[in-house]
Amino acid sequence: MPLDDQTKRWTDRTNDVHAQLTMFLKHMPRAEGRVALRSTFTGIQQILHDPLNAAASDTPIPGSQLAKAVEPFITAMQVIADASTPNSVAQLISHLTDLSTASEQAITLLQEESPPQSVDEVIEEFANDFRLSLLATLTANSKLVELIGAWNQSKSADPATGDYLKIAALQFVPTPEPGTVPVSVVNSLLSDGPSIWTPTERLSIDRVPALYRMVYGQWFTYIHATWEDVYRDRLAAAHGPDDQGNPWQRNDIKSQFFNEIRLIRHDIAHHAGICEDAAENELIRWAEPGEPIAATPQQMLTLLDSFPFNDLRKEPTRSERTTDQLPWSLPSEWVHKVKQHVLKISPRKKDRSGVVMSAIDSWMEDKQE
Structure with a gap:
């Protein structure tokens, strides 16, 4: 499932x-002199700090549903953020009532069934999900690395650690x-190999730490x-119907x-992490055929610049089913063999499919003779 979407965030x-x-409005005294106007108004402005920052960095596409x-709600927040301290309780209540009304109207509109998103909206949400999941993946082991560093220092100073x-x-x-x-196990799983320096050369045994491989593999699955x-599915809906009025299907995207x-994920899940299906990749090319899939942090970072914005904007093309499965159940042991x-x-x-077809074709020809 996706991390989030922009509509839910707003x-x-x-x-x-x-x-x-x-x-605030329910419990605020209406009598003048019983409210500390400056501190109360400052508190309201602080409440609006995060959503106003979001308005600058998580801005909905102009003209979208x-x-x-949310634009009237954002405008109402900005009015309060830019305003000076009200001169009276009545003026403060007026400010808060205006913003409360704007937020209530926004909530009502957001709860209504909205039309399909535009292609650009879906792509931007997916790209954001893609980036955030990579961020979480690349920083997943940071706390463990920090802990192991602290343990090594403490162990050197006090062997009783x-x-x-x-x-x-x-x-x-x-x-x-x-x-x-055991800390020694965690230390080993985070080790990228030793380095030995001599006066004339450096020997380095480089490897991707096992815990990094685990977390990166989970990202490909996610x-x-x-x-x-x-x-x-969302892109198929966003692209609308084709020229004949037929909706696009997910497989058309x-x-x-x-x-x-997908091929890397399949190798991780079904080939014990050995590069087989992904051996012929043309875009993600750092996996070596027959070798464990072990991306470095630098290689994972390159994925940030690889998100296929332009490909996803292209008009879909119909997928015709050109393959089928034989309709008989066969013993699992035989299928495995x-x-x-x-x-x-x-x-x-x-x-491989050609190999199987050739064998069956030969069998059928023999039976016809």
Whole structure:
């Protein structure tokens, strides 16, 4: 599932502001002199700080249904953010009432069933999801790296430092107990290999840490599922009907980049992380055929610049089904034996169906004689 979408983010923001304003207006004394106008108004302005920042960086596409819903709300917030301290309680209440009304109207519009998003809106949301998931992936081990660094320093100064990490507390303890892992194991899984310096040369045994490989593999699974299960359908709807008035289907939305993501994910999930299906990738080319898929952080970072904006904007093309499956159930053991035999004699994936077809064709010809 996707991390979020822009409509939900703005729905949350308007609901949050409206709930806080309702509380202020309900409990605020109406008598003059009983309200500290400056501190109260400053507090209101601080509440609006985050949604106003979002208005600058998470701006809806101009003219979109979302923009029409939230622009009056954003304007009303900006009026209060730019205003000086009110001269009276009545003026403060007037300000808050205007903003409360604007937030309520925005909530009503956001709850209405909206028309399909534009192609650009869907692509921008997907690109944002793509970037944020990569950010989370690339920083996932930061706390562990920091902890192991602290443990190494503490261990050097005090050999009595605990050799086990208590996961729930993120503390080092001296003995194993439920919920602990050996620090030496974590250290090993985060190691990128030793380096040895001599007066004349440097020997480096470089490898991608095992925990990095695990987290990166999870990202390929996540982003593939997000593309397949969410954004292909949304892009198909956003592109509207074809010239004959027929809606596009998810399989009509194609992307070489995300197909290569699919092949890497398949190798990770079904080939023990060994590069087989992804060996012929043309865009994501750092996986070596027959070798473990072990991207470096630098290689993962290159994906940020590879998001296929232009490909996703292209008009879809109809996918015709040109393959089918034989309609009979066969014993699993026999199917496994056939698959292993085909893999052995045909290293190239795209040639394997031809191998099976040739064998069946030969069998059928023999039976006709």
